[in-house]
Amino acid sequence: MKGSDQEHAPDIVLRAEGITKIYGGTVALDNVDFNVYRGKVNVLIGENGAGKSTLMKIIAGAETATRGRLLLEGQPVHFKSPREAARAGIGIIYQELNLFPNLSVAENILLDHEATSWNGLIVDRRRQQELARRLLERLEQPIDPQALVGTLRLGQQQIVEIAKALARDVRILIMDEPTSALTTAEVEVLFRVIRELKAQGVSIIYISHKLEELLRIGDYVTVLRDSHRIAEAPVSAIDVNWIVEQMIGRSVGETYIHQEHQLGPELLRVEHLSLPRAGGGLVLDDVSFQVRAGEIVALYGLLGAGRSELLECLMGLHPEATGSLWIAGRPVRGRTVGERIAEGLVLVPEDRQREGLVPTLSVAQNMVLASLRRYLQGPALSRKKELAAVRRLMGELGIKAPSPQTLIEALSGGNQQKVVVARGLLTEPRVLLLDEPTRGIDIGAKADLFRLMNRLAREGLGILFVSSELREVMSVADRILVLARGRLTGEFRREQASEEALVAAASVGQGPGPASEEEARAVWAAIPSVPQTEERRDQPRPRV
Amino acid sequence: MRNPSSVASREPAARRSFALQRRQIQTILFQLRAFVALIILVIIFSVLSPDFLTLNDLTIVAEHVSINALLAIGQSFVILTAGIDLSVGSIVGLTAMVAGYLISQGLPLPMFGVVVYFNVWIVILVGLLVGIVLGLVNGLVITRLSVAPFIATLGMLYAARGLALLTSNGATFPDLGGDPSLGNTGFPFLGTGSLLGVPMPIWLMVLFGAVASFVASRTPFGRQVYAIGGNERAAQLSGIRVNRVKLLVYVISGFCAAMTGLVIASQLQAAQPATGESYELNAIAAVVLGGTSLFGGRGTILGSIIGAFVIGVLSDGLVLIGVSEFWQMVIKGAVIVLAVVIDQLQQRWQKRAIAA
Numbered sequence: 001m002k003g004s005d006q007e008h009a010p011d012i013v014l015r016a017e018g019i020t021k022i023y024g025g026t027v028a029l030d031n032v033d034f035n036v037y038r039g040k041v042n043v044l045i046g047e048n049g050a051g052k053s054t055l056m057k058i059i060a061g062a063e064t065a066t067r068g069r070l071l072l073e074g075q076p077v078h079f080k081s082p083r084e085a086a087r088a089g090i091g092i093i094y095q096e097l098n099l100f101p102n103l104s105v106a107e108n109i110l111l112d113h114e115a116t117s118w119n120g121l122i123v124d125r126r127r128q129q130e131l132a133r134r135l136l137e138r139l140e141q142p143i144d145p146q147a148l149v150g151t152l153r154l155g156q157q158q159i160v161e162i163a164k165a166l167a168r169d170v171r172i173l174i175m176d177e178p179t180s181a182l183t184t185a186e187v188e189v190l191f192r193v194i195r196e197l198k199a200q201g202v203s204i205i206y207i208s209h210k211l212e213e214l215l216r217i218g219d220y221v222t223v224l225r226d227s228h229r230i231a232e233a234p235v236s237a238i239d240v241n242w243i244v245e246q247m248i249g250r251s252v253g254e255t256y257i258h259q260e261h262q263l264g265p266e267l268l269r270v271e272h273l274s275l276p277r278a279g280g281g282l283v284l285d286d287v288s289f290q291v292r293a294g295e296i297v298a299l300y301g302l303l304g305a306g307r308s309e310l311l312e313c314l315m316g317l318h319p320e321a322t323g324s325l326w327i328a329g330r331p332v333r334g335r336t337v338g339e340r341i342a343e344g345l346v347l348v349p350e351d352r353q354r355e356g357l358v359p360t361l362s363v364a365q366n367m368v369l370a371s372l373r374r375y376l377q378g379p380a381l382s383r384k385k386e387l388a389a390v391r392r393l394m395g396e397l398g399i400k401a402p403s404p405q406t407l408i409e410a411l412s413g414g415n416q417q418k419v420v421v422a423r424g425l426l427t428e429p430r431v432l433l434l435d436e437p438t439r440g441i442d443i444g445a446k447a448d449l450f451r452l453m454n455r456l457a458r459e460g461l462g463i464l465f466v467s468s469e470l471r472e473v474m475s476v477a478d479r480i481l482v483l484a485r486g487r488l489t490g491e492f493r494r495e496q497a498s499e500e501a502l503v504a505a506a507s508v509g510q511g512p513g514p515a516s517e518e519e520a521r522a523v524w525a526a527i528p529s530v531p532q533t534e535e536r537r538d539q540p541r542p543r544v
Numbered sequence: 545m546r547n548p549s550s551v552a553s554r555e556p557a558a559r560r561s562f563a564l565q566r567r568q569i570q571t572i573l574f575q576l577r578a579f580v581a582l583i584i585l586v587i588i589f590s591v592l593s594p595d596f597l598t599l600n601d602l603t604i605v606a607e608h609v610s611i612n613a614l615l616a617i618g619q620s621f622v623i624l625t626a627g628i629d630l631s632v633g634s635i636v637g638l639t640a641m642v643a644g645y646l647i648s649q650g651l652p653l654p655m656f657g658v659v660v661y662f663n664v665w666i667v668i669l670v671g672l673l674v675g676i677v678l679g680l681v682n683g684l685v686i687t688r689l690s691v692a693p694f695i696a697t698l699g700m701l702y703a704a705r706g707l708a709l710l711t712s713n714g715a716t717f718p719d720l721g722g723d724p725s726l727g728n729t730g731f732p733f734l735g736t737g738s739l740l741g742v743p744m745p746i747w748l749m750v751l752f753g754a755v756a757s758f759v760a761s762r763t764p765f766g767r768q769v770y771a772i773g774g775n776e777r778a779a780q781l782s783g784i785r786v787n788r789v790k791l792l793v794y795v796i797s798g799f800c801a802a803m804t805g806l807v808i809a810s811q812l813q814a815a816q817p818a819t820g821e822s823y824e825l826n827a828i829a830a831v832v833l834g835g836t837s838l839f840g841g842r843g844t845i846l847g848s849i850i851g852a853f854v855i856g857v858l859s860d861g862l863v864l865i866g867v868s869e870f871w872q873m874v875i876k877g878a879v880i881v882l883a884v885v886i887d888q889l890q891q892r893w894q895k896r897a898i899a900a
Contacts, residue, residue, distance in 0.1 A: 315781070338783035349781055356781075360774035360841035369771055370782035372764040380762040423782065 013038040013203050014059065014090075014172055019068035021054050028054040030227040031068070035220070036172060041194060041204045043214045043235070046224035046247055047446070052207050055224070056174050059205070060092040061085030091170035093161050093178055101150030106132035108149050109164045135163040140189045151279060154181040154304030162190065166197075173197065174205040179213065180468060181303035183507040191217050209469055211240050212499075223247055256475035257450045258494070259458070263478075264293030266329070267462035268314075268345075268431045273323030275306070275313055275486070283309045284321070285486040291431060291462040296453055298477035299466045301506050306486040307466040308350055311433045315347045316340045327430060341370060344430030348420050348437055350466070356420040357408050364390040364404035367419050371426040393422040398448055414445025421452070432456060434465035438472060450476050470499050484508040577886060578834050578850040582857060589861035596864055603743065609856035610749035611804055615827035616834070616848040617756045618800025621793040623831050624760070626773045626840025627686070627693035629794060631700035632801040632827055635678050636820025637708040639805030643671045644717030644815025647728055661726040668734070672802045678704055679798020683791035697794075701824070709817045717815040735810030745807050749849070752800065757845040769793060773840025829876075830855055833883045854879070 014036040021029040029051045036042050046052050057063040059070065061079030070077050072088060079085040082092070099108050106128045115127035132145035141159045149157060158181045165173055179187050194204055194217060208214055214221065215235060223230045223246040231246045268291040275284040283306045291297050299307050313321040315337050325332040327344050334340045349355035358366055367390050368375060375385040390404045397418045401411055408416060417437065424432060434453075438446045453463055453476065467473050473480055474497050482490035482505035490505030590597040615632050622629045646667045650659040662670070678700060685696040722729035737744045760766040768789045771779040780786050804823075809815045834851030836843025858879060862872045 317780075336783070336785060337780060338785060341783040347781060349778075355775075355777045358771050358774035358778050358841070360837075361770060365767065365770075369767070369779070369784070372767055376764070380758070381764060381767065427783070 011037050013073060015071040016055065016059065017069050017071065019055065019058060019065045019070075021051075021058065021063065022066045027227050029058075029065075032224065032227070032229045034059075034222055034229065035232065036203050036205055037220055038203050039198050039201045040219035041198065041206050041217050043206050043208070043218035043221045044224065045207070045209075045211075045214060045221060045243060050224040050247075051227045052224055053176060056092060056176055056205065056207065059085070059172075060090055060174055062092075086168060089169060089171035090174070091165040091168050091172070092174040092176070093165050094176055097154075097157050097161050099149045099157055099160060099164075102148065104146050104148055105136075105143055105152070105160055106145035108160055109135060109145075109167050111164070113167055131167070132163070135166055138166070139163055139193060155183060155186055155302070158182060159186065162193070166193075170202060172203045172205065174207075176207045177209065178206075179208060179210065183302070184503065185507075187213070211243055214243070215240065256471065257447065257454055258296075258476055258478075259454045261294050261454075261458045263295050264460055266290050267293045267327065268464070269324075269326040270314070271324045271326075273310070273313055273321060273325075275309055275318055275321040282486050284313065287323070287483070287486075287488050289481055289488065289491070291464050293430075293460045293462055294457045295478050296457050296463045296465070296476060298473040298480045299464060299483060300468070300470070300473045300480055300502055301483035303468065305483045305506065307483050308435050310483065311347055311435050311464070311466060314340070314345055314433060341427050341429070344428075345433065346370065346424040346427050346429040346431075347433040348417075348424050348435065350435035350439065352413070352416055352420060352439075357416060359407075359409050361408060362405045363394075363399070363401045363408050363411065363419055366408045367393060367404075367422050368426060370423050371428075374426070389426055390422075393425065397422055397452060412445075414441035414448075417441050417445065418448070421449070425456075429461065431462040431464065434463065436466055436468065438467070438469070470502060473497075473502070474499070482506050577890075578847055578854055578883070581833075581883075582850055582854050585854065585857045585861060589857065589864065593861070593864045596861060601860075601864075603746075605856055605860045606746050606749075606853075607743050608860060609852050610743075610745040611808060612823070612826050612830055612855060613749045613849045613852035614752055614800050614804045614807070615823055616830035616852045617752050617845055618797035619824075619827040619831050620756070620834075620836055620843065620845050620848040621760070621769055622693070622797045623828070623836050623838060624769050624773045624840055624843055625790055625793050626776070626838075627790065627793065628697065628828065628838070629682065629797045630694065630697040630824050631678065631682060631704055632797060632804075633820040633823035633825075634701045634704035634708065635675050635798055635801035636805040636808065636823055637817060638678070638704045638711075639671045639674050639802040640809035640815040640819040641708045641711040641717070641817055642674050643667050643731070643806055643809050644720055645711050646670060647720050647722055647731055648717040648815075650726070661723075661728050664722065664728055664730045667728070667731065668806055671806045672799060675798040675800070675802020675805070676795055677798075679795040679801075680791070682798065683794035686794065687787040687790050705817075705821075708819075712815075712817060714817055716817075718813075720809060720813045720815065732810050732813050735807045735812075745811070748803065748807065752803070753845060753849050756796075760845050765789065765792070770841055773837075773842070775841075826855060827852075829880050832880060832887075835887065837887065851883075 012035050016032065016034040019029050019032045019034070020027070032051065032055060034044070034055060044052050044055065054063065058065050059079075061082045061084050064078075064080065070079070077088060079088070079090075085092075100111070103111075106125075109132045110128050114123045115131055116122060117124045129145040136143050136145065136159070139159055139162060141156065143152065143156055143159065149160060152160065158178065162175075162178060178190060182190065194206075197204060206214070206218060215238075218235045220232065220234055221238060221243065222232045223243065225247060233242075270290070271288045273284055273287040274282055277283045287310060289297075299310065301307050309318065312318055313323075314325065316335055316339070317337065319335065332340065332343055332345075334343050353359075358369065361369075364386060368386050371389075372381065375381050375389065377385065387404060393399070394401065394404070399411075399415050399418045399422065401415060408419060411419070421434075421437070432453075437449055441449070453465070457463055465477070474494075478494055480490075480492045480494070480497050480502065481488055482492070482502060484506050485508075487508075489508040490501065492501065586597070595601055615636070619629055619632060646662055647664075650661040652659045682693075682697055682700050685691050685699075686693050689696075720731050722731055734744055739747055760769065768779065768784045771782070771784060772786055772789055776786055801820075805820060808819055830851035831843070831848045832838065832851070833854050834843065834847030834849070836847060855876065858876060859872055862875065867875070
C-alpha cells in the first residue's frame with residue numbers, strides 16, 4: 001500500500017481507499033481510490049455503468065462497500081446509513097429526485113430538519129416557510145414554499161432538491177447530475193451557488209456527463225471506467241479530448257457507431273399529437289414528425305420535456321391524447337398496447353426495473369412475454385418453440401446468461417437491457433421505440449446496442465430513440481428531433497447538428513419568469529431549423 | 545452422490561456448474577418445503593396415533609382437504625396477480641343456498657301458477673353460474689372502478705352472505721335428496737358418491753388441480769397471470785391486457801367457490817346460509833403455506849393443494865391425538881406465520897445466492 005502514506009495530506013477532506021463493491025454477480029467497483037479535496041469541485045466522470053453512482057452511494061452511506069475504507073479528515077469512518085453520513089456532514093443530491101410529491105416545498109426542504117417549537121414537539125410552520133423562502137431566494141427561484149412538490153415541473157424540483165441539501169450543514173456535498181433537468185439559465189444559478197459554497201469551504205463532488213460543464217466548474221477530475229479508477233488530474237492540466245480518451249479507453253468511433261444506409265419509405269407518421277396534463281396545460285403540444293424505414297431518429301431534450309410521454313402515446317398508453325398516427329401509410333386503429341404491437345410498434349421502456357423486467361420470471365419467460373401467441377401448440381405454450389426463439393435472440397444479441405432458465409435478476413444491467421430489447425424484437429416490429437436504451441449499462445453493452453440499432457435499421461426497421469446524452473444523439477442518429485416543454489423545437493439532420501444548437505433548442509421556453517421568455521425567443525431565433533419545424537405543422541413534410 | 549473433492553479438482557467451470565446445481569437443489573427443496581412439512585406431519589401423527597395412517601383415515605382426510613383445496617386453487621390465480629379474494633366463503637354459502645332452494649323449493653312461476661323443479665345437472669349449472677357472476681362483479685369493480693381487491697371482495701363477502709341469508713330468511717333447506725316424482729334426485733352423489741372407490745370430492749380436487757396446473761404453467765393466460773403479479777407495468781407494456789386477465793382470475797375464483805358450495809351442500813344434503821363462513825381465510829392460508837407470495841408472481845397450484853393438505857392433516861391429526869380445539873387454532877396460526885417467515889428467509893438466501 002504505497003498510496004496510504006499520503007492519507008494525511010492536509011488538503012484532502014475525504015479519501016476512499018480500495019473500494020470494491022459487488023452486486024448481483026457483477027463487480028460495480030473494483031479497488032477504487034478517490035480523493036475529495038477541501039473547498040474544491042471534485043469531478044467524477046465515467047460512462048454509464050462505470051460505477052460513479054455506486055461510489056457516491058457508498059460515500060453517502062446508502063450502500064456499504066464490500067471491501068475498502070473511507071477516511072474522513074484522516075480518520076476511518078463507517079457509515080451504516082445515509083443518516084450517519086449526514087451527521088458527518090455529507091450531503092447528496094441524487095440523480096433520481098428523492099422528494100415527496102405529496103408534501104410542500106418547505107416540508108421537503110426541511111425534512112428531518114424541521115424548525116420546531118415546544119422542544120421539538122411542534123413544527124413551526126411560519127418559520128419553516130421563512131427558512132425555505134430564504135434558501136430559494138439564494139437560488140434565485142420564485143418557488144412558493146407552500147406549493148406541493150408534485151405540482152412543480154422537474155427543473156424546479158431539482159432546485160428544491162438542491163435547496164434541501166443546502167438546508168443541512170454540509171461540508172461535503174455530492175451532486176449526481178444536478179443539471180440534467182435544468183435550463184441554461186438555471187445552470188448558471190447553480191454554478192454561482194457552487195462557487196459560493198466553495199468559498200465557504202464546502203467540498204463538492206460533482207458528477208455530470210456534460211464535458212464542457214465539467215471543465216468550467218471543476219477543479220479536479222477523477223475518471224472511472226468499467227469499475228476501475230483510471231486517472232485523476234487537476235482540471236487546469238487537461239482538456240475534453242483527454243477526458244474522452246480516459247473515459248472510453250478507445251476511440252469514440254468504436255462505441256458510437258453510425259453506418260450510412262439506404263432510407264426506405266415512410267414507416268411512422270405522427271401528426272398534431274397533443275397530450276393534456278392532469279393539472280391543466282399540455283405535456284405534448286402539437287407534435288408532428290415521421291420516421292422512415294432504415295432511419296435512426298433521436299429524440300433529445302431535458303428531463304421532463306415530454307419525451308417518454310411521446311413514446312407512451314405512440315403505444316396507446318394515454319387514451320386522452322389527440323392526434324393522428326400512421327404506420328407504413330395506414331392509419332393506426334389499435335387502442336391498446338397489444339393492438340399497437342400487432343400493428344408493428346414496440347417500446348423498450350426507460351426504467352428497466354420498474355417498467356421492463358418481470359423480476360419473478362426467468363430470462364426466457366421475460367423474453368417471450370410480448371409474443372406469447374407465436375409459441376402456441378394447441379392451447380399450450382411449446383417449450384421447444386419458446387427456447388428456439390430465446391436461443392436465437394441470445395445469440396444474435398450476445399446476451400450472456402448461464403441459461404435461459406436463469407432468473408432475470410441475476411443478469412448484469414446490460415444483459416437485462418438486451419433481454420428487454422429482445423422481447424421487443426420477438427414481436428417483429430416495424431418501428432422500434434427505445435427510451436434511454438443505454439441508461440445504466442456498461443460501455444461494451446452500449447456498443448453492442450448501437451451496433452444492433454444499425455443492423456436493424458439496415459434490415460429496414462424504423463428506430464426512434466430517446467436520449468439525454470448529446471454525444472450519443474449526435475453520433476448514432478440520422479436525424480435528431482428536439483423536444484422542449486412538449487413542443488418540437490428543433491430538427492437537425494446528422495450533418496447539421498451541433499452541441500450548442502441542440503442544447504439551445506432543448507432550453508426553449510423553459511426559463512423561469514418572464515425575463516427569460518425574451519431570452520428564449522432570442523434562442524429560438526438562433527436556431528436555424530426552427531422555421532422548418534413551424535412549416536411542418538401545417539403540411540405534410542416533403543421527404544428529406 | 546457426487547464426490548465434491550473430485551469436482552473441485554476439475555476446472556473452475558465445472559465447479560461453478562456444481563455450485564449452480566447445489567443451488568438448484570436447495571431451491572427445489574425450498575419449493576417443496578410444504579411437501580416436506582406435510583410428510584413430517586404425517587410421520588408425527590402416525591407415530592402418535594396408530595389409526596392415522598390407515599387408508600380409510602387418509603381418505604377421510606383427503607375428503608376434508610378437497611373442500612379447502614378447491615377454494616385454494618381459485619384463490620391461487622388471484623394471489624398470483626397480487627390480488628386477494630375475501631369473498632369465496634360467502635360465494636360458497638350463496639351457491640349452496642341457491643342449489644338448496646332450487647332442489648327443495650323449485651322455481652315458482654306465479655304467472656303460470658306452477659313451480660318448476662329442475663334436473664340436478666341444471667341445478668349444478670345454475671350454481672356454477674352464480675359463482676361466475678359474482679366473480680365477474682368482483683373483477684369488474686376491481687378493474688373498471690379501480691377499487692382495491694381487498695375492499696371489493698370484502699364488500700362481496702358481506703353482500704353475498706346477505707343474499708345467502710335472504711334466500712331462506714336465514715333458515716336451512718333440509719333433505720336435498722330430491723324427489724323421484726319431480727325428477728330431481730341425485731344431488732348427494734356430488735359430495736358423497738364415489739367412483740372406483742374414490743370419493744367424488746377427491747376426483748373433483750384432482751380434476752380442478754390438474755386443469756388449473758396446466759393453465760397456470762403451460763398456457764399464455766397462465767404466463768400472463770405470473771407476469772402481472774411480477775410487474776404489472778412491464779406486463780402492460782408487453783401488450784398483455786392486464787384488466788382482462790385480472791377479471792378472469794376473479795371469475796375463476798368465483799367458479800371454484802361455487803363448485804365448493806355445491807359439494808358441501810351435497811355432502812350435508814342440506815343448505816345452511818352460514819355455509820363456508822371464514823373459509824376464505826383457510827384458502828388464503830393454504831395458498832400462502834404452499835409457497836405463493838402475497839405480493840404476486842411466485843407460486844404454484846400444486847403448492848396450494850399441498851398447503852391445503854398441510855392444514856387438513858394438521859387439524860385432523862390434532863383432533864385424533866386429542867388436542868383441544870382451542871389449541872388447534874393457536875397451532876394453525878403459528879404454522880401459517882412460520883411458513884411466511886421461511887418464505888422470507890428463502891427470498892433473502894436467494895438474493896444472496898445471486899449476489900455471490
